[in-house]
Amino acid sequence: MPDIKIQNLTKIYEESGNDIVAVDDVDLTIGDGEFVTLVGPSGCGKTTTLRCVAGLNKPTSGTIYFGDRDVTDKPVQERNIALLFQDIALYPHMSVQENMAYGLKIAGFSREERIARVEEAAELLQITDQLEKMPSELSGGQQQRVALGRSLVRDPEVFLFDEPMSDLDAKLKAELRPVIEKVTDEIGCPTLYVTHDQEEAMTMSDRVAVINDGELEQVAPPKEIYDEPDSRFVSQFIGQPSTQFFDGNIGTVNGTAELVVGDYEYELDRAGLEGWDGDDVHVGLRPQYISVSDDTGAGIPATHLLDEPLGDATHSFFETEFGEVVVVTDPDFEGGGEEYGLVFQADYIQLFDSSSGVRIA
Numbered sequence: 001m002p003d004i005k006i007q008n009l010t011k012i013y014e015e016s017g018n019d020i021v022a023v024d025d026v027d028l029t030i031g032d033g034e035f036v037t038l039v040g041p042s043g044c045g046k047t048t049t050l051r052c053v054a055g056l057n058k059p060t061s062g063t064i065y066f067g068d069r070d071v072t073d074k075p076v077q078e079r080n081i082a083l084l085f086q087d088i089a090l091y092p093h094m095s096v097q098e099n100m101a102y103g104l105k106i107a108g109f110s111r112e113e114r115i116a117r118v119e120e121a122a123e124l125l126q127i128t129d130q131l132e133k134m135p136s137e138l139s140g141g142q143q144q145r146v147a148l149g150r151s152l153v154r155d156p157e158v159f160l161f162d163e164p165m166s167d168l169d170a171k172l173k174a175e176l177r178p179v180i181e182k183v184t185d186e187i188g189c190p191t192l193y194v195t196h197d198q199e200e201a202m203t204m205s206d207r208v209a210v211i212n213d214g215e216l217e218q219v220a221p222p223k224e225i226y227d228e229p230d231s232r233f234v235s236q237f238i239g240q241p242s243t244q245f246f247d248g249n250i251g252t253v254n255g256t257a258e259l260v261v262g263d264y265e266y267e268l269d270r271a272g273l274e275g276w277d278g279d280d281v282h283v284g285l286r287p288q289y290i291s292v293s294d295d296t297g298a299g300i301p302a303t304h305l306l307d308e309p310l311g312d313a314t315h316s317f318f319e320t321e322f323g324e325v326v327v328v329t330d331p332d333f334e335g336g337g338e339e340y341g342l343v344f345q346a347d348y349i350q351l352f353d354s355s356s357g358v359r360i361a
Contacts, residue, residue, distance in 0.1 A: 002067025304335030
């Protein structure tokens with residue numbers, strides 16, 4: 001199978017006489033057999049990027065390669081891709097088997113070959129007992145498996161997913177994620193998966209590509225994206241609850257960098273802070289790395305607002321001089337509207353340039 005190389009991809013739309021840059025000079029390579037998820041907020045350019053790879057949109061500039069083959073100007077039918085949309089679009093008057101085999105029929109495959117491929121795909125997707133049913137008799141998850149099987153039987157060179165599970169509830173998503181992983185592993189071709197759901201991105205991907213305003217912010221394995229974000233945007237977008245931010249200032253005491261947040265000071269023994277003495281920074285911290293103390297002088301003074309018990313943990317909300325802050329607390333924590341101190345675990349503090357949002361340490 002080939003890899004996918006996206007080089008200097010730019011897509012500009014003209015709207016009311018103005019140029020709208022949907023994708024801005026994107027470079028991304030997806031290796032043979034690799035699962036890469038393009039994730040970002042609505043309108044960030046992720047679907048436009050996928051549609052350019054699929055051949056549904058023509059790039060304004062840049063090139064797209066499948067292996068050594070330049071497909072930038074090739075029509076969809078010459079790219080040998082499998083494309084799964086949010087809209088399942090099964091034919092309601094055809095059985096599951098007929099839906100899965102229809103593309104093969106149009107392509108001229110014999111009846112025996114169609115049946116063999118459909119049965120093989122159905123077994124992989126665990127829908128063998130659904131082949132004679134009509135789409136209206138299936139659950140949402142089963143319909144999505146049929147749509148996946150319809151793409152699978154074609155033996156594609158490239159697999160493209162455009163938010164295929166966005167209409168499904170959380171339980172069905174959890175059931176389908178391992179199915180999609182199993183199918184893409186079985187095929188072994190490069191996979192580009194587009195979603196705004198960070199849970200899908202983090203659980204399914206070999207690498208995650210975070211896109212914002214048409215530009216790639218970071219491309220890395222899920223754990224690296226979470227633990228070592230390159231920018232404030234990535235840190236805030238990836239993770240639930242999201243990273244909490246505070247205003248801080250960098251100082252130096254006896255040659256050691258010191259971070260001042262409000263009236264609280266933290267020594268930071270880490271590289272990357274040279275030249276930042278006296279500068280303001282944005283301080284980021286994951287909610288699970290903030291502790292709640294009964295001593296209001298132990299950290300950032302905070303007034304408890306409310307708790308959201310989730311069974312294995314509680315999300316507790318506090319009002320501070322920096323605005324509302326969310327903290328992951330113990331399952332049995334009840335704040336009761338009292339006053340507390342929020343204590344930072346200094347080893348997990350992230351520092352960002354207050355102007356550009358770029359990670360500095």
